[in-house]
Amino acid sequence: MALKDEVGRRGEDCAAEYLLEAGYTLVERNWRCDRGEIDLIATRNGDIVFVEVKTRSGIGYGHPFEAITVAKLARLRRLAGTWCRQSGLRARHIRIDAIAVINRPGRDPLIEHLEGVL
Numbered sequence: 001m002a003l004k005d006e007v008g009r010r011g012e013d014c015a016a017e018y019l020l021e022a023g024y025t026l027v028e029r030n031w032r033c034d035r036g037e038i039d040l041i042a043t044r045n046g047d048i049v050f051v052e053v054k055t056r057s058g059i060g061y062g063h064p065f066e067a068i069t070v071a072k073l074a075r076l077r078r079l080a081g082t083w084c085r086q087s088g089l090r091a092r093h094i095r096i097d098a099i100a101v102i103n104r105p106g107r108d109p110l111i112e113h114l115e116g117v118l
Contacts, residue, residue: 011055011101012039014109018099022113024049027089036079040099046092050080052117055101064100065114073117 016026024042031038040051052072054064076096084094095116102110 007057007103008055010103012053014101014103014111015051015053015099016040018111031083033079033082035082036075038076038079038083041083048089048091048094050076050096051099052076053099053101055103057103057105059102064102065098068098
């Protein structure tokens with residue numbers, strides 16, 4: 001596994017743990033279809049939450065949230081619709097969140113969670 005993939009996997013693990021501790025229930029990890037992938041899908045209080053996770057080992061190349069472009073958000077919106085149609089799961093509300101993980105070697109990860117980015 002490439003270093004970039006390893007950093008991303010660790011970030012997703014941190015984000016999943018964060019969500020569980022915050023009272024979310026994980027429904028899926030790395031859901032894929034022919035149009036792309038959703039990192040995490042969770043539920044809480046009757047809502048379905050689609051989560052994009054961006055991880056960096058530092059901020060030398062910018063904050064992880066800076067990697068979430070308008071095009072990426074549009075793709076996530078389409079993917080969320082596809083997932084909803086395929087799963088048949090009903091929800092009060094659906095939203096897309098973003099979680100940034102800065103995982104510096106030798107330090108605890110720094111996690112930021114933005115709810116309803118779209």
